[in-house]
Amino acid sequence: MNWDDTTDPDTDAAGERLVGPVADREDQAVEAALRPKDLGEFIGQEKVREQLDLVLRAARARGATADHVLLSGAPGLGKTTLSMIIAAEMGAPIRITSGPAIQHAGDLAAILSSLQEGEVLFLDEIHRMSRPAEEMLYMAMEDFRVDVIVGKGPGATAIPLELPPFTLVGATTRAGLLPPPLRDRFGFTAHMEFYEPTELERVVHRSAGLLDVEIDTAGAAEIAGRSRGTPRIANRLLRRVRDYAQVKADGVITREIAAAALAVYEVDARGLDRLDRAVLDALLKLFGGGPVGLSTLAVAVGEERETVEEVAEPFLVREGLLARTPRGRVATPAAWAHLGLTPPRAHTPGNGQGDLFGA
Ligand SMILES: Nc1ncnc2c1ncn2[C@@H]1O[C@H](COP(=O)(O)OP(=O)(O)OP(=O)(O)O)[C@@H](O)[C@H]1O
Numbered sequence: 001m002n003w004d005d006t007t008d009p010d011t012d013a014a015g016e017r018l019v020g021p022v023a024d025r026e027d028q029a030v031e032a033a034l035r036p037k038d039l040g041e042f043i044g045q046e047k048v049r050e051q052l053d054l055v056l057r058a059a060r061a062r063g064a065t066a067d068h069v070l071l072s073g074a075p076g077l078g079k080t081t082l083s084m085i086i087a088a089e090m091g092a093p094i095r096i097t098s099g100p101a102i103q104h105a106g107d108l109a110a111i112l113s114s115l116q117e118g119e120v121l122f123l124d125e126i127h128r129m130s131r132p133a134e135e136m137l138y139m140a141m142e143d144f145r146v147d148v149i150v151g152k153g154p155g156a157t158a159i160p161l162e163l164p165p166f167t168l169v170g171a172t173t174r175a176g177l178l179p180p181p182l183r184d185r186f187g188f189t190a191h192m193e194f195y196e197p198t199e200l201e202r203v204v205h206r207s208a209g210l211l212d213v214e215i216d217t218a219g220a221a222e223i224a225g226r227s228r229g230t231p232r233i234a235n236r237l238l239r240r241v242r243d244y245a246q247v248k249a250d251g252v253i254t255r256e257i258a259a260a261a262l263a264v265y266e267v268d269a270r271g272l273d274r275l276d277r278a279v280l281d282a283l284l285k286l287f288g289g290g291p292v293g294l295s296t297l298a299v300a301v302g303e304e305r306e307t308v309e310e311v312a313e314p315f316l317v318r319e320g321l322l323a324r325t326p327r328g329r330v331a332t333p334a335a336w337a338h339l340g341l342t343p344p345r346a347h348t349p350g351n352g353q354g355d356l357f358g359a
Pocket of ligand 1: 030
């Protein structure tokens with residue numbers, strides 16, 4: 001994966017966030033050790049696992065290379081991990097690159113022509129590849145062939161190059177941005193969902209075992225509940241809680257230790273951090289729950305408009321704490337409850353405000 005060429009609003013605009021979904025330097029250093037190695041070890045995503053298992057078993061039984069696979073879903077849900085599992089299950093080597101790293105068709109031709117038979121090519125952020133590279137990929141995926149252009153202008157010639165059969169695993173956070181001709185060339189598309197708290201609890205237990213950290217069931221549940229449906233965040237919170245347990249207690253993670261540690265890092269019981277809460281706080285206390293325009297809300301919390309929109313809002317909307325309406329941002333009843341505040345009478349149900357939530 002190419003970590004340097006991605007712009008991440010979580011780190012660019014709001015400093016490093018403990019609950020940001022994109023990998024930071026420390027994540028990159030430790031994630032390799034925590035990745036499940038086969039489908040049996042991969043937690044959750046039952047449907048995807050079952051379907052992929054069939055695809056891979058069938059290919060193995062035929063002695064064929066597996067079909068191309070498209071994985072879509074938010075960062076940190078396990079797309080890279082699954083691509084490595086696909087290679088491992090097929091007994092094939094894997095090459096890892098990313099859309100932004102492929103600027104020219106020639107870059108892609110160089111990678112494709114050096115693949116071994118059956119190799120898995122993992123192309124992260126496939127929606128960010130350049131157009132000419134994308135067109136070259138169509139032919140490579142379908143016919144295992146590329147045309148390498150030699151020379152320029154009227155004298156340029158296309159030299160066809162045969163490729164060994166390979167499996168492309170494309171990953172994207174935005175499946176909707178992929179041009180249909182590219183999307184159609186994948187034999188299997190899997191959409192990865194956010195994880196349930198009980199699944200994240202298993203992720204935390206498994207990682208704690210690998211990191212040699214003692215944790216009880218309630219401690220794991222506490223961390224899971226604050227991990228925003230994302231294994232990467234669960235693993236990161238676990239590491240911070242482990243530090244706290246070592247320094248402030250006897251190293252064992254219990255519910256109390258997890259809660260106290262994450263209070264230090266300002267990650268609340270639902271996984272909201274300081275920025276998320278500042279947005280909700282302003283919306284409720286300054287604007288009576290809205291509707292209020294995004295720019296006004298951003299000024300009120302002293303952040304850029306983009307930071308509020310791209311960093312804080314998606315999770316608040318997903319959690320059902322904030323709604324985007326044509327008239328502006330509106331807090332839901334759950335937001336009032338979460339901050340322990342009572343909505344003014346005008347915001348209680350049955351007062352004509354229901355239409356703001358599309359009721
Ligand atoms: N199903 C799972 N079971 C256990 N651990 C998981 C699972 N999914 C992800 N993880 C853990 O979460 C971390 C992040 O996963 P991964 O790098 O595969 O995410 P990703 O979707 O590829 O993220 P990005 O899009 O940012 O590259 C990994 O270290 C892995 O240990």
